[in-house]
Amino acid sequence: MEEREGIPCEICGQVVSATSVCSMCKSAVCSECFNTELGICYSCDEARCTICGDYLSSRACNSCGRLVCEDHGTKIGEATLCDICGTDEP
Amino acid sequence: MSDTVLHLGFDDIDSPTGGCTTHFTSLLVEDLEGFGVRWLDYPGLVRLNPGIPYRTRGNGAVVLRLSVDGARLEEIVDLVKTRVESYANLEYPNTNPGFVMVRGDVPERVRRFSERALWRSLPIELASRIIQREKLVHHGFGNRRGLIGALASVGNKLTEDYTFEFIAYRSPEACGHERGVDWDSVARMDSVLRPQVFANIDSSNSQVLVEPHGPDPVLFGVRGENPDAVKRGGLMVRSHQAVERWMIFRTNQATGAHLTHEMTIDTLRPYMAAKVRASVSKRARIIEGGHVIFGIADDTGEVDCAVYEPTGEFRDTANRLMVGDRVVIHGSVRPASRTHPMTLNVEGVEVVALTPKIRVSNPLCARCGKRMKSAGRGKGFKCDNCGHRERNGEKVRTTLERTLTVGLYLPPPRAQRHLTRPFERPEKGNMGVPVKMIDEWHRP
Numbered sequence: 001m002e003e004r005e006g007i008p009c010e011i012c013g014q015v016v017s018a019t020s021v022c023s024m025c026k027s028a029v030c031s032e033c034f035n036t037e038l039g040i041c042y043s044c045d046e047a048r049c050t051i052c053g054d055y056l057s058s059r060a061c062n063s064c065g066r067l068v069c070e071d072h073g074t075k076i077g078e079a080t081l082c083d084i085c086g087t088d089e090p
Numbered sequence: 091m092s093d094t095v096l097h098l099g100f101d102d103i104d105s106p107t108g109g110c111t112t113h114f115t116s117l118l119v120e121d122l123e124g125f126g127v128r129w130l131d132y133p134g135l136v137r138l139n140p141g142i143p144y145r146t147r148g149n150g151a152v153v154l155r156l157s158v159d160g161a162r163l164e165e166i167v168d169l170v171k172t173r174v175e176s177y178a179n180l181e182y183p184n185t186n187p188g189f190v191m192v193r194g195d196v197p198e199r200v201r202r203f204s205e206r207a208l209w210r211s212l213p214i215e216l217a218s219r220i221i222q223r224e225k226l227v228h229h230g231f232g233n234r235r236g237l238i239g240a241l242a243s244v245g246n247k248l249t250e251d252y253t254f255e256f257i258a259y260r261s262p263e264a265c266g267h268e269r270g271v272d273w274d275s276v277a278r279m280d281s282v283l284r285p286q287v288f289a290n291i292d293s294s295n296s297q298v299l300v301e302p303h304g305p306d307p308v309l310f311g312v313r314g315e316n317p318d319a320v321k322r323g324g325l326m327v328r329s330h331q332a333v334e335r336w337m338i339f340r341t342n343q344a345t346g347a348h349l350t351h352e353m354t355i356d357t358l359r360p361y362m363a364a365k366v367r368a369s370v371s372k373r374a375r376i377i378e379g380g381h382v383i384f385g386i387a388d389d390t391g392e393v394d395c396a397v398y399e400p401t402g403e404f405r406d407t408a409n410r411l412m413v414g415d416r417v418v419i420h421g422s423v424r425p426a427s428r429t430h431p432m433t434l435n436v437e438g439v440e441v442v443a444l445t446p447k448i449r450v451s452n453p454l455c456a457r458c459g460k461r462m463k464s465a466g467r468g469k470g471f472k473c474d475n476c477g478h479r480e481r482n483g484e485k486v487r488t489t490l491e492r493t494l495t496v497g498l499y500l501p502p503p504r505a506q507r508h509l510t511r512p513f514e515r516p517e518k519g520n521m522g523v524p525v526k527m528i529d530e531w532h533r534p
Contacts, residue, residue, distance in 0.1 A: 010359065012216050013202060025359050025425075033216065042213035047144070047361070056360050056425035060144040062106045065183030067144050070427040079106065 009033055011043055024048070024056065051083055061085055094160035095130065097192040098170065101151035101239025103178045104306065105185040108266075113259050113307040114177050115152045116337040119532055121169060122154070125162055130155040131523060132317065132531055135255060135339035136243040138207045139348055140507045141361045141422025141435070144184070148508050151239030152339075153246070163227075167191065171229050180231055188217075188236025191227040192244050199224060204245030207238065208348045211361035217241045251345040251518040254317050256324030258309040258336040270330025271301040271310050279312070279326040286319035287312055288514040289344065292504040294403065299503055300327065309333060313343060315519055317528045337532040340524070346511030349420050349438075356390035358432065360425035366393070366434065367442075370415040374408045382408045386419060386434075395419055395434045401501040407439055410494040414445030437507055439499045447490040453483050 008015045009030035019028040022041035029041045038045060047056050049069035057067035059075070061082035073080045100118075103111040115133050134153040142149060158166065170189050178187045192200065199220050206212060214230075217237040221228050230237045260269065276298050280290040289299050290312065300310040309331055312323040317338050324336060348363040355366060371392055372385030380399035385392055397408040411417070420438030452462045455473035462471035462483065470481035503512060 011206075011210070011212065012219075013206060027359050032219065033213070042215040043211050044360075046213045046215070047211060055427050058143045058425065058427070060184040065185070067184075069425075070429065 011041055092160060093128070093157045094163065095157050095194055096155070096163070096166070097196060097244045098154045098156075098166075099151060099188075099190045099192075099240035099242070099244035100153075100170075100174075100236070101188050101243065102145075102185060102236030103174060103187045104146055105179040105182040107179055107182065108262075108305045108307070109177060109179060109185075110259075110306045110308055111150060111152050112257055112337070112339065114173070115154065116257075116259060116335055116532060117177070118170065118173055119154065119337065120335075120534060121173065122156065122158075122166070125158055125166065128157040129527060130157060132254070132338055132340040132527060134243060134246070134248055135341035135343070136204070136239075136246045136248070137342055137347075137508045138239055138242055139209055139211065139361065139363050139422075140509055141348075141363045141424075142211055143361075143424075149239070150508070151243035153243035163191075163193075167227055167229075174229070174231065178231065183232065186230070186232035186235040188230045188234055188238070188240040189228060190221060190237060190240040190244055192224075193227075196245055196247070197224045200226075200241060200245040201247075202245070204242040207242035208246075208342075209351055209363040210359070212238055212242075214238060246342070247523060248340055248342055249522055250347065252340050252342060252520045253344050253515070254314055254320045255339050255341055255343060256312045256314075256320035256336060257339060258311070258324055258327070258329075258333045259307045260309040260331045261334045262307060264331045264334075265307055266305045268330065269301055269309055271298055272328040272330075273298055275326060275328040276300055279323045282326070283314070283319055283323050285514055286316060287314035287323045289313050289503055289506075289512060290323075292502055294502045295504070297504050301329075307334075315515075317524075317531060321528065321531070335532070335534060338528075343508045344510065344512055344515050345518070346509060348507075348509045352418070354390040355386070355388050355393050358393065358423050358434070360423055360432065362423045364421070364423070365440075366419045366421070368417060368419065370411045370413050370417060373413055374405075374411060376405075376409075380405075383433075384408050384411060386417065393434050394431060395421065395436050396424065397436045401505040404499065404501040404505065407494065407499040408436070410492075411439075411441075412445055412447060412492075415441060415494075416443040417441055437501065437510060441494055441496050441499065444492050444494060444496065447492050449488045449490050450485050451488065453480065453486050456480065 007019045007028045010027040011033040016030040020034045023039045024044040050066045051072040055069035059080040062079040063085040066082045068082045072083045103114045138149045314320040353364040368386035368388040371387035374384040382397040382405045418440035421434040421436045424433045426432045457478040458476040460475040465472040471483040
């Protein structure tokens with residue numbers, strides 16, 4: 001985790017004495033907006049692909065609502081089916 | 091007890107199978123009138139950052155601003171909660187309704203949150219933190235994502251610029267069937283009321299834009315500069331399905347409110363809506379699906395830009411860009427995946443300066459006028475037609491006309507974001523807040 005001094009948090013906008021850099025999106029964020037355990041900001045934490053966790057989501061599964069990245073969701077017309085619901089299909 | 095000013099914000103009440111936050115609001119307005127409320131503003135339809143792909147395409151939240159007997163606040167909160175529970179499809183895991191109530195003045199922290207919600211991706215955690223610190227009455231369902239939009243709508247008083255939309259709704263039983271909006275009636279309305287109304291018909295392909303295509307209860311929506319015009323327009327539109335109810339919203343649609351930040355490439359973040367001033371670094375190429383990809387660079391880095399197939403003729407603009415052209419790209423940041431790097435999804439191109447298009451060719455023969463050929467390295471040119479030689483001849487540089495000119499290019503209206511400021515609205519048209527509401531702004 002890289003620490004930088006005196007930069008406004010890119011998420012909440014508060015100017016703080018130190019920020020941490022999110023390893024997923026590179027945003028400099030304050031301690032309140034940073035999930036120390038994962039080393040990522042809360043925006044990325046909440047938007048990560050629920051299947052792989054490695055990439056940010058680009059869609060929500062129309063069947064189960066899971067947020068998934070481009071690798072773990074298939075577009076079917078305007079809708080998306082995640083890999084898990086796709087596997088469940090008869 | 092004396093009257094209390096209330097701001098009620100809602101979000102994420104729809105789902106892929108139907109429902110709509112604005113429709114929910116129209117039902118709630120009818121209920122709230124039973125409490126003897128005094129409306130302080132039209133319902134606010136606040137479009138938030140459109141670059142968040144796992145939200146519904148419109149990413150719209152709604153706010154109601156009213157004054158009511160302070161003794162009835164608990165009843166109102168209970169009513170809203172009950173209404174959300176009965177309206178929303180809470181079985182669908184990505185429907186996570188949120189409701190926020192602010193009494194009196196909107197706190198500065200909430201106002202700042204709403205500004206950021208127009209162009210950044212904000213976490214539920216931040217919305218919850220602000221709600222807790224400001225001690226706001228609220229209710230979040232599911233993972234509580236709806237609290238983000240609910241809070242952001244309360245904080246956005248639409249004072250910079252705004253427009254109006256008359257939204258007509260069909261009955262729930264009619265949802266899923268064809269709406270049958272009559273093209274002729276829309277065209278007539280458009281010709282009578284333009285420019286007070288806009289975005290009714292896409293002139294490039296005559297497509298009606300007022301009619302959505304999903305299973306939601308919206309029958310059609312007429313957008314415009316003032317409530318009288320959209321109401322008049324809305325009442326002129328005909329459709330096979332009956333109008334069950336209608337309501338006028340004040341909104342940030344067509345204001346470009348999401349594109350107010352100019353960023354360098356190294357400060358772009360996933361899902362961000364921003365403008366990027368840069369030079370074209372890679373010419374456009376077409377990829378599978380008919381999408382067009384080109385590159386831009388500034389002093390801080392380089393990023394791919396994508397212009398998607400549904401934007402139709404807008405792709406021609408990308409195709410006509412040349413390396414070195416100075417541009418300001420309007421777009422949203424698509425996060426990286428395993429197969430592509432972080433990409434800017436283009437929703438507008440401002441061409442600032444064009445690089446000259448130079449054609450370099452061999453000179454014409456001074457004797458017969460035919461195009462000469464190279465006689466070899468350092469040996470000048472020779473004419474195959476008459477045999478004339480020019481040992482000191484030089485290549486000719488001709489400046490060709492560019493088919494692109496300096497200016498702003500947007501996708502056709504059918505492919506624009508709700509927030510995109512269309513050519514029909516080049517300047518900010520409405521500032522402040524309306525001092526008076528029209529007598530009938532909803533029915534029933």
